Amino acid sequence: MVPSTHIVMNVSDKRFSARAKKVKKVLTEALVILKKKNVSLEVHLLTNKEMVAINKATRGKNVSTNVLSFEAGGFKRIGENGTEYLGEIYLAPNTVNARKENISFLTVHGLFHLLGYTHEGKRDTITMERAEDALLAKLAERLV
Numbered sequence: 001m002v003p004s005t006h007i008v009m010n011v012s013d014k015r016f017s018a019r020a021k022k023v024k025k026v027l028t029e030a031l032v033i034l035k036k037k038n039v040s041l042e043v044h045l046l047t048n049k050e051m052v053a054i055n056k057a058t059r060g061k062n063v064s065t066n067v068l069s070f071e072a073g074g075f076k077r078i079g080e081n082g083t084e085y086l087g088e089i090y091l092a093p094n095t096v097n098a099r100k101e102n103i104s105f106l107t108v109h110g111l112f113h114l115l116g117y118t119h120e121g122k123r124d125t126i127t128m129e130r131a132e133d134a135l136l137a138k139l140a141e142r143l144v
Helices: 016-033 046-057 094-099 102-114 122-142
Strands: 006-011 037-044 069-070 084-091
Touching: 006 016, 006 122, 016 037, 016 102, 016 122, 037 102, 046 069, 046 094, 069 102, 094 102, 102 122
Parallel strands: 006 037, 037 084
Antiparallel strands: 069 084
């Protein structure tokens, strides 16, 4: 069997189903544009309560956040169908809505973290923002 890109969507609340379809479409197109083949990742759309629990456990912050991502890092785990596993993206649609943020942007932001980008320093932040802006411009053309 030939490996292919595999995106596993996990939705904790059926009200997020339409958002899940949009997120998957954005990721699918983004991976094509970035020429990332034979990769897999997981995306979780969570309630605010679930996001608070993950944020507290991983970052020590007892609040919901819009997006978290966990890169597979140095672990070369084989995902679905022999693909390279990139990691996990967690999104809280209710927090995104409350903050009037763009879920497509946050999806791309999470993906870039899985690809090793950070915003820990000024140079890293500029590099990541430029990559995000370029990808979002290409996505806007494709997803019209």
